Amino acid sequence: MTTTTEMIDTAPPQTSKPSSLPAPLRVTPDEIKAYGAVGVIAALWIGITVLFGFGGLIIGALIMVALAFVTMILISRG
Secondary structure, three states: OOOOOOOOOOOOOOOOOOOOOOOOOOOOHHHHHHHHHHHHHHHHHHHHHHHHOHHHHHHHHHHHHHHHHHHHHHHHHO
């Protein structure tokens, strides 16, 4: 013979807590443009290197050095 006892629900009502998980990442249009530009530049540099060999590799590096130099000048001028 089994007896059952009723349990009285005395627990406080559950309130929804804010989730500690981060929100899902969303890509902005500016990020898509920036990554696209980097991808196009990398693809062009790889293509030039395949087409011209070591000379194409050097030309891409020299262009980036010149751009970094100009960027540093523009930043330093304010």
